[in-house]
Amino acid sequence: MKREFYTENVLKYIERMKNGEEPAVLATYGNLEITPNSKFEDFKKNIENFSDYCDDPSDVNYYVKSNIQVRLKCQGVDPRVRMVYEIILENFDSVLGVVLYQLFRVEDNTEFKIIERMLLIGF
Secondary structure, X not given: OHXXXXXXXXXXXXXXXXXXXXXXXXXXXXXXXXXXXXXXXXXXXXXXXXXXXXXXXXXXXXXXXXXXXXXXXOOOOXXXXXXXXXXXXXXOOHHHHHHHHHXXXXXXXXXXXXXXXXXXXXX
């Protein structure tokens, strides 16, 4: 049940990105009330800034996919986050590249797991 929910919403996210929208959460559809987090707000600004300068999102696809593979091998990844990563790999589209590229650029941040969870599942 959960997997179907996340799959449907990842596909909706991809569609919304292709239509020029900027949804906040990848695998949860709708306007979620996200708990304020300054690191997540900074992260979202970085996405906007990077997307202004990135001509072709597919340029970062290899980097993103390889980082997803690394996260899937890591111990301690939230099971819901792991499931969303698996769904992303199964349904990968270049429009996800910029967002996930920015996510993996903050991997050394002490709040990475919080940012990751907020982006992928919304809480």
